[in-house]
Amino acid sequence: MPEHKSTDSQTQRQAIEQAVAAARDGDARGMLAAMHASGVLDGLVRRFCVRWPRLGRDEIDFIVAEAVDVLFEKVRSGDRVLNPIGFLWKVCDRSATDRRQMRQRERLAEAGVLDGRSEHGRGNGIVAKDPDADWDERRRRAIQLARSLLPRLGQQNLQDVMAYVIGAVEAGRDDVPSAEIAESLGLTPGTVRTSLSRGFDRLKRIARDEHLIDQDIDLTPFEVSGDVEEEADEGTQDHD
Amino acid sequence: MTNPIDSRSDFVAIIKAAQRVSAELGSEVEEVLRAGREAPLPRDESMRLLTAAVEVLRRGADRRGDKATSASLSGRIEEVIAMITVTSQRMAPERVLVPLTAHNGISPRPVHPKPCFHGLEVAMNAGFVNTRDIGLWDENERLEIHLGQFQQKFGRQPRREEVLDIMLSKMKLPGIPAEDSDDQFQIVQLARSIAVNGVRKPPIIDTDGTLLDGNRRVAACYYILHSDEFDSEQKKRAERVFVWQLTEHTTDDERNAVVVSLNFEPDCKQDWPDYVKARKVYIEWQAMLALEPRVPSPTRQAEMKRELSKKYALGPDTGVVNRYLKMVGWANEFEEFHVGDRRRDKYEVKHRANKYFQYFDELAKGASDRSRGVAYTLERDEPYKHLVFDLLFEGKFKNWRQIRDLKFIAENEEARDLLRKAQAEPDPEVADDHIDNAIAIARSRSAEERQLGANTRIETFVRWLEQLPVSAFRDQIKPDNLERLLKALQLVEAAARTNLGADAPASE
Numbered sequence: 222m223p224e225h226k227s228t229d230s231q232t233q234r235q236a237i238e239q240a241v242a243a244a245r246d247g248d249a250r251g252m253l254a255a256m257h258a259s260g261v262l263d264g265l266v267r268r269f270c271v272r273w274p275r276l277g278r279d280e281i282d283f284i285v286a287e288a289v290d291v292l293f294e295k296v297r298s299g300d301r302v303l304n305p306i307g308f309l310w311k312v313c314d315r316s317a318t319d320r321r322q323m324r325q326r327e328r329l330a331e332a333g334v335l336d337g338r339s340e341h342g343r344g345n346g347i348v349a350k351d352p353d354a355d356w357d358e359r360r361r362r363a364i365q366l367a368r369s370l371l372p373r374l375g376q377q378n379l380q381d382v383m384a385y386v387i388g389a390v391e392a393g394r395d396d397v398p399s400a401e402i403a404e405s406l407g408l409t410p411g412t413v414r415t416s417l418s419r420g421f422d423r424l425k426r427i428a429r430d431e432h433l434i435d436q437d438i439d440l441t442p443f444e445v446s447g448d449v450e451e452e453a454d455e456g457t458q459d460h461d
Numbered sequence: 462m463t464n465p466i467d468s469r470s471d472f473v474a475i476i477k478a479a480q481r482v483s484a485e486l487g488s489e490v491e492e493v494l495r496a497g498r499e500a501p502l503p504r505d506e507s508m509r510l511l512t513a514a515v516e517v518l519r520r521g522a523d524r525r526g527d528k529a530t531s532a533s534l535s536g537r538i539e540e541v542i543a544m545i546t547v548t549s550q551r552m553a554p555e556r557v558l559v560p561l562t563a564h565n566g567i568s569p570r571p572v573h574p575k576p577c578f579h580g581l582e583v584a585m586n587a588g589f590v591n592t593r594d595i596g597l598w599d600e601n602e603r604l605e606i607h608l609g610q611f612q613q614k615f616g617r618q619p620r621r622e623e624v625l626d627i628m629l630s631k632m633k634l635p636g637i638p639a640e641d642s643d644d645q646f647q648i649v650q651l652a653r654s655i656a657v658n659g660v661r662k663p664p665i666i667d668t669d670g671t672l673l674d675g676n677r678r679v680a681a682c683y684y685i686l687h688s689d690e691f692d693s694e695q696k697k698r699a700e701r702v703f704v705w706q707l708t709e710h711t712t713d714d715e716r717n718a719v720v721v722s723l724n725f726e727p728d729c730k731q732d733w734p735d736y737v738k739a740r741k742v743y744i745e746w747q748a749m750l751a752l753e754p755r756v757p758s759p760t761r762q763a764e765m766k767r768e769l770s771k772k773y774a775l776g777p778d779t780g781v782v783n784r785y786l787k788m789v790g791w792a793n794e795f796e797e798f799h800v801g802d803r804r805r806d807k808y809e810v811k812h813r814a815n816k817y818f819q820y821f822d823e824l825a826k827g828a829s830d831r832s833r834g835v836a837y838t839l840e841r842d843e844p845y846k847h848l849v850f851d852l853l854f855e856g857k858f859k860n861w862r863q864i865r866d867l868k869f870i871a872e873n874e875e876a877r878d879l880l881r882k883a884q885a886e887p888d889p890e891v892a893d894d895h896i897d898n899a900i901a902i903a904r905s906r907s908a909e910e911r912q913l914g915a916n917t918r919i920e921t922f923v924r925w926l927e928q929l930p931v932s933a934f935r936d937q938i939k940p941d942n943l944e945r946l947l948k949a950l951q952l953v954e955a956a957a958r959t960n961l962g963a964d965a966p967a968s969e
Contacts, residue, residue, distance in 0.1 A: 225757050227891075229498070230491070230494045230495075230498070231594065233494050233497065233498065234494075235938065241870055245528070247530055247533070248533055249522070249530045249533050249534050250534055250541065250544060250545055250548070251548065253511065253514055253515065253518070253531075253545050254544075254545045254546075254549040255546055256547035257507070257511060257546065257549040258549035259497065260494070260497025260498055260501055260512055261493060261494065261496070261497050261513070262507075262511075263496065263497040263500070263501045263502045263510075264492070264493035264494055264495070264496035264497030264498070264504060265493055265497075267500055267502075268489070268492055268493050268508060270497055279513075280504075282509060282510045282513045283513055283517070285510065285513075285514070286510070286513040286514040286516070286517040287517055288516075289514050289517070289518065290514075290517045290518050290520075293518060293521070293530075294521060294525065295652065297527070297530070304486070304490070306486075306490045306493055306494070307485075307486040307489075307490050309482065310484070310489055310490065310493060311482070311484075314481075315481070319526070319614040339555075339881070352477075357470045359468070360471065360475070362468065362471070363471035363472045363474065363475040364868055366468070366475075367472065367475050367476065367479070378466045383479075386479045386483045386543065387475075387479055387778035388480045389479075389482050390475060390479050390482060394482055395482060396482055396484045396702045397483050398485075399483070399485060402483070414485065418485055421479075421480060423614055424474070425477065428476070432474065433468075433469055433472050434469060434476075435469075438617055438790065
């Protein structure tokens, strides 16, 4: 059958709105039809093929398909998704990151790093453990630690906005748009964006002062590409 | 007690997660939209992605016990996908209805009696439309390889005039066999007929002017309108086309029935190539298998294949379905080998698979231990199979008999050597000779080994030797072989004279 995909971003966004409305009604087929018409699924696959070149095409298809399911479930259960495309992007990226990390762990395990047979982590005298072990408890403590630093951020707006975001991480959410934070806290989106920027800067500075993070640690939220770290990992493995 | 290093890395992970969930993705979102707009996936890839999405959604709904969602995605996967794509077309804002008009005293009217497509009566209207209002069907499976190739080359879907260029073979795409490069779809010939007689069989269009049947006829009309070969009267004849048009009430099932009926059921037009039909059947078969809770028994498989055969108007038994499935299996292997091992362009390979698709029928025959045909031989000899795939890609086989005789060659090193020579030979006639010789040698050896005795072997050899031109001893036969022959003849001479006695002919 012939396809008529949207030809400008406005109609693409309208189609995505239709997709969300269909999901709200529990119409999965209608949601997929609208997404298909919008070209967003195609766009996600294209972008992630570039962003994660080491993932197979089938894997990327599956990651996008899973993100669609996550979006559907979220909307169907009554949650609001203010930026569906951003949401899909973040879910896909998280999923791709998880896959990469899983592979890294598998490689490290094969190299004997995780069971303490190698000297990975040499220099600080500590051998790395399997990052999955006790993760829930460690995560709870890390969140607690982050929260304990919030009063030192200064302005109340900064504290409120950062507390909201930390709460979202604790709840396991994939996306918290500024508009949602603004609406919840009675702030303007502009104030939220500024608060986020300053809040993260100050939080990092405090964490460095407290030696909670290294001076030169990279805190970029999104990796530039899946290739970069994998190559670095392979180098590490070779030296081991 | 928590290790301080772990705590630090956990803290970093939380900060990164907080940044990620709160990040603004304005530019990334724009990039996604732009990529979707300007570089949509080719149809086959898009269908694969939708299939994955439907399957994941189904599983998710089952896991959550969401019966309504399960119901909305129930049914055969291909049907669900078809409905999704049809619905998505309706959502497109640029869909403009193309009205039928009166011409030459003929007003638009319903088609009576209602035409029947694949067992369904489908209401249609008949009337004239301006040829330029008809959109060539750019999702026509006949063009699937070409369109995928265009997408790969230019990163976008072709415009209408570019689809026409593809159909007129004006757009040179790699991999199209030389003999098809002038007018692969035979549009020019059809145009000459239409210029004289008009369009005799009405093309069928959707309400927005999209063609469901008649791509070649409409392409021929376009050709008439744009070519200097035709006079003004002939151009006028091609300006308006009498068509049948679906109505606004046409259902998705009816629309699909029209497409299946017109392109699968036999007719006197240029059908879709078997490659295209077989692939459709193969994809549907895979989808049917995926829906089965366990591996279906032979009885169940036969039942499923009958259903499939009926759906695609392939007759009451499952012969064609079975043949198609085997052929696609071999074609897939051929494509994987050339794309994966030989690093060839996938569309170039698809063109070849399409061109030589009937040969896969021969390759697929005789897979059992009892019959020991071509398939059996190739499956047990990977290098030989690859040699055959190379010869097939290069168009070195001239007919199906050569394919059928491949089973004799595998065990004969001399014959295999000739096949290798055929592969390396640029001159097609010489290559053909090599293949024929390989087959002759292998057949003769095979026949001898199986049934012939010494007398027949000698008769065959002497006849061959007597017919051999003298120059062959100089130009073709290796010195080693000449020496072996001479020694053997000397041995034979002594033995023959002893046994024949007085009857022995005198040597010169």
